[in-house]
Amino acid sequence: MSHAIEVRNLTKIYAMGGETVHALDGVTFSIEPGEMVAIIGSSGSGKSTLMNIIGCLDRPTSGEYHLDGQDVSRFSGNALARVRNRNIGFVFQNFNLLPRMSALENVEVPILYSGTGGAAKLARAALERVGLADRAGHEPNQLSGGQRQRVAIARALVNNPTILLADEPTGNLDTRTGREIMKLFHELHAEKVTLIIVTHDTEVAEQCSRNIVLRDGKIIEDKQIQAQMP
16 A cells, blocks of 8 residues: 655755755655644744645655655646645635635535535535534634634545645634644544644644654654544
């Protein structure tokens, strides 16, 4: 069985104000299907750059990125967009919901982009999966922060991606609500969803079974841990 994700000697170099910045500097790791991994690092560590490459939002300067057995590091923009829509669900810190649409309509958006049909039925099933079927008709401003993040997770799951990529998913939530969202991630992990959580929050990282720590564009630690349940 192929790795869910495999990156080899990944580099990303930016030119900034006449200087060369190595945002990623020779990063190598693999993630197996069904793993729950935290990528940790302070601001400037390279974790956002790595997330953008894993999420097929950007390409590396050099190195290889294999997603579900495909070398996507050299794909064109259009090919990357297709892979992204089919394989990856995104969850963001600020939810990124469309304000004038209901929860159901927000969850339908990725299906409408992919053109697979049956949007309403699939969206209802995704909302049910995150425990929000009774809020389908509510707009984001009628929902709590935790409910909004659940809608965002339902939207990320609706195309049945192989990988869920979450960027600081509890960053805008209070502690109790953040723990509820992490509990939901554990339920998804039990369903064999591959979860990658980018965070600087040690409490969130401790709830994942593996921590990859970045500093100055390099991996300084990659360890399996005994996950603390929320």
